[in-house]
Amino acid sequence: MRPIQLILPDEDTFRHALESPRAPWMVTAFILAVGVLYGTLVAAFQQAVGGTLEGIPVSEFPAYILYGGNMLAGVLIALAGHAGVTLIAWLMARGVGGPGHMGALYRCTAYLLPQIVPALPYIAMLSIAAPEPAAGADGGPAVTLPLQMLYLPLAGLGIAMVLSGLFSLYRSVQGLSPVRSGIATALFALFLGSILIVA
Numbered sequence: 001m002r003p004i005q006l007i008l009p010d011e012d013t014f015r016h017a018l019e020s021p022r023a024p025w026m027v028t029a030f031i032l033a034v035g036v037l038y039g040t041l042v043a044a045f046q047q048a049v050g051g052t053l054e055g056i057p058v059s060e061f062p063a064y065i066l067y068g069g070n071m072l073a074g075v076l077i078a079l080a081g082h083a084g085v086t087l088i089a090w091l092m093a094r095g096v097g098g099p100g101h102m103g104a105l106y107r108c109t110a111y112l113l114p115q116i117v118p119a120l121p122y123i124a125m126l127s128i129a130a131p132e133p134a135a136g137a138d139g140g141p142a143v144t145l146p147l148q149m150l151y152l153p154l155a156g157l158g159i160a161m162v163l164s165g166l167f168s169l170y171r172s173v174q175g176l177s178p179v180r181s182g183i184a185t186a187l188f189a190l191f192l193g194s195i196l197i198v199a
Contacts, residue, residue, distance in 0.1 A: 006114045009165045011172040017107040018173070027110035031078050034113045034120070039074025041124035043067040048145055049128060078113070085109050088191055089166065092184040098174035108173050112165045119158030122151040163189055 001020075005013040017023050043066045046058050058066065086106045094100045125145060145151075163185055170181035 006111065007161070009111060009115075009168050011168075013111055014108045014169060014173050017111045018104055023107055027107055030110050030113040031082055032075055034116065035075030035078030036071045037074070037117065038078060038120050038124055039069075039071035040067060041120055042074065042127055043070040045124055045128045045145055046070075082106075082110060082113065085112075085192075088188055089169070092188045092191070093170060093174045093176070095187060096176060096180040096184045098170065098176050098180070098184070101173075104173055105169075108169050109166075112162050112169070115161035115165055116158050118161070119155040121145075121147075122155035125151055159189075 001013060001016045005016075017027075020026075046053070046066065050058055052058065053061065083106075086102065086109045089109055090100050090102050090105050093105070125148070166188060167181050167185045170176045170184050171178065174181075174184075176184065
């Protein structure tokens with residue numbers, strides 16, 4: 001499997017997920033990598049913004065506790081998020097007449113995790129509990145994160161890549177027609193979007 005196939009997954013990508021003896025290790029590696037990266041971003045943003053965690057100033061936490069705790073939490077969040085995405089993907093596949101196969105979807109959706117990496121800075125930014133910033137000279141917030149203006153466009157790119165990969169997954173793994181794959185992908189996006197709006 002070539003690295004480009006993790007960015008633009010195709011039938012060979014998902015065949016690797018289902019048939020390769022290394023696939024379980026890669027699934028674990030993807031979950032760990034995304035979780036650690038997310039936790040690192042959250043810790044870095046907490047340091048940049050300041051404020052408190054449980055009433056203790058962030059600056060008083062040793063780096064190994066701040067980063068280690070966030071990385072551990074990030075891995076747990078990535079694991080739970082992957083399980084949730086797999087369940088939603090299964091529901092949508094079954095809803096349009098696909099066979100489902102939860103185990104196959106669990107492996108294959110893990111191969112979509114590298115595609116969400118561009119969205120991680122935006123997700124991490126939303127998850128930090130920022131203090132009320134003091135107004136800057138122009139009346140805007142004084143505290144901004146590095147390259148913050150890129151986070152939303154990158155999140156859009158990550159979401160588009162995941163949905164494109166999911167469409168390909170429905171086509172190759174579930175054996176759905178292009179129309180049914182498109183409907184399942186659209187329903188997935190609608191369902192996940194409605195959950196995120198409520199949360």
